[in-house]
Amino acid sequence: MKLPIFQVDAFAEKLFQGNPAAVVPLKEWLADKLMQAIAMENNLSETAFFVPTKAGFNIRWFTPKAEVDLCGHATLATAHIIFNEANYPKSTLSLDSRSGNLTVTKLNDLLQLDFPADTIQPIEEPTELSQAVGKTPSACFLGKTDYLFVYDSQHELEQMQPDFGTLTQTGARGIIVTAPGNDCDFVSRFFAPGLGIDEDPVTGSAHTTLMPYWTDRLQQQELSARQISSRGGQLQCTLQGDRVLIAGKATTYLRGEIFIDS
Secondary structure, X not given: OEEEEEEEEEOOOOOOOOEEEEEEEOOOOOOHHHHHHHHHHHOOOOEEEEEEOOOOEEEEEEOOOOEEOOOHHHHHHHHHHHHHOOOOOOOEEEEEEOXXXXXXXXXXXXXXXXXXXXXXXXXXXXXXXXXXXXXXXOEEEEOOOEEEEEOOOHHHHHHOOXXXXXXXXXXXXXXXXXXXXXXXXXXXXXXXXXXXXXXEOOOOOOHHHHHHHHHHHHOOOEEEEEEOOOXXXXXXXXXXXXXXXXXXXXXXXXXXXXXOOO
16 A cells, blocks of 8 residues: 655745644545554654545644644644645635644635634642753643743743653643743743653644733734744734634645555
8 A cells, every 4th residue: 555645844934944744645544553653653743644525624643652632733734735735726724623623724825724722721830840841930821731831031941951751751741831032922842752742843733822821911812923942933823712823834845655565
């Protein structure tokens, strides 16, 4: 069996920036174990699989270790492939997922994701996690799946050197750290060693957690964001009620085939 595969740099102005994701178009679903094995073999933070439906497409996302409910950059990468490789004729495409219906709209050279906003609650500092991150936050929140730690400056985030071994042992799915940006509204980093990702280069889904916090703090619905990993990524975000619109660019790095013995 041969399967097409693409690798796309998402939330990237050009190649070798942003977050690389693998995209595997399918005619019908493969066995879950096989999709997980492909994601492990790809060894990228996410591999997205999609199949066509009468209403649009269905999408699933796998890290090297597990299937996840939502992934922003791999959705952006998938939309980039559907629009540019499959020549999808409409300006908006619909993707059914474990997080409900998602849409992606083509806006000139940007692709805009429409995702459900997270609900965050303030919590007491989880000291084991903050010690593993390496810096005491000024505020702590918990979303549906991830922690959000707030800091006072971009410099604090840039200097962080987390203890990923300890973070893995805590059982936390993901830790988002954020601060005001020097040249944008806010910056962030995202650590998820429990999912096999020490640090994700650019995390669209994390901005569904970040936006409710920053729009409330800055009293603005449209914000510019930058994830300050070593690769870096730019995002334009808008909070609309219980939805977050996340826009960015993507570029194709690789086209190829997967060969699997029948």
